Amino acid sequence: MIGSSPTNLITNTIVFTLVFRSFIVGSSLLLATLFTQLEHLLLYMGTLFILTLAIRIYEESQKKLLRLSVVYYDEDCRFCVCTLRILASIFRFKHVRFIRGDFDPEINAQMNNENSWIVQDSSGNLNLRSAGLRVLLRTSHYRFGSTHVFDFATRMLQSPLDRLYNLIAEHRAFLSKLISCK
Numbered sequence: 267m268i269g270s271s272p273t274n275l276i277t278n279t280i281v282f283t284l285v286f287r288s289f290i291v292g293s294s295l296l297l298a299t300l301f302t303q304l305e306h307l308l309l310y311m312g313t314l315f316i317l318t319l320a321i322r323i324y325e326e327s328q329k330k331l332l333r334l335s336v337v338y339y340d341e342d343c344r345f346c347v348c349t350l351r352i353l354a355s356i357f358r359f360k361h362v363r364f365i366r367g368d369f370d371p372e373i374n375a376q377m378n379n380e381n382s383w384i385v386q387d388s389s390g391n392l393n394l395r396s397a398g399l400r401v402l403l404r405t406s407h408y409r410f411g412s413t414h415v416f417d418f419a420t421r422m423l424q425s426p427l428d429r430l431y432n433l434i435a436e437h438r439a440f441l442s443k444l445i446s447c448k
Contacts, residue, residue: 335359335361335362335363335385335386335387335388335401335402335405336362336363336364336365336385336386337350337362337363337364337365337383337384337385337386337398337402338365338366338367338369338370338373338374338377338383338384338385338386339364339365339366339367339383340366340367340377340383341366341367341368343438343439343442344442344445344446344447345434345438345441345442345444345445346383346438346442347447348445348446348447350364351447352447353402357402357403357406357407357408358406358407358408359402359405359406359407360405360406360407361405362402362405367383367384373392376392380394380395381432381435381436382394382395382398382431382435383395383398384398385397385398385399385401385402387401395427395428395431395432396420396423396424396427396428396431397424399427400420400424403416403420
């Protein structure tokens with residue numbers, strides 16, 4: 267029989283003890299490596315979470331700055347009121363206030379001189395015609411203002427859009443008779 271002699275019994279015990287202790291040491295090293303990697307993973311995930319949170323907070327603060335716009339319009343112009351309602355329903359502007367132009371005498375005088383609506387952006391700058399439309403579209407739910415293509419297109423189309431705006435502004439009394447909105 268194998269292992270029946272006292273020498274084999276001692277050898278088997280020593281081998282068993284060595285294998286068992288090797289298993290314990292190996293398992294301990296494996297667990298230590300796993301915990302070290304887990305520790306690094308948790309550190310990495312924590313750092314990633316904090317960076318993501320910081321980026322989101324920054325983006326939200328920028329959005330709030332871009333969204334605070336005021337649109338001054340001519341309430342007596344039915345075409346102007348209807349157009350603003352249509353634009354607001356299509357583009358879903360966020361945090362935009364629509365105020366009658368005669369609410370502020372300075373704004374009203376400038377609106378009459380320029381024959382244009384006035385859109386005040388978050389910086390307090392007053393924008394007329396297509397520049398006002400660009401500011402409004404930046405506050406849209408669809409995030410037009412965050413693309414370079416939008417910026418390029420609005421700069422390229424500013425002159426034709428301003429001419430179209432002037433044409434509409436000259437005929438807004440006639441257009442007001444044609445349009446009806448509630």
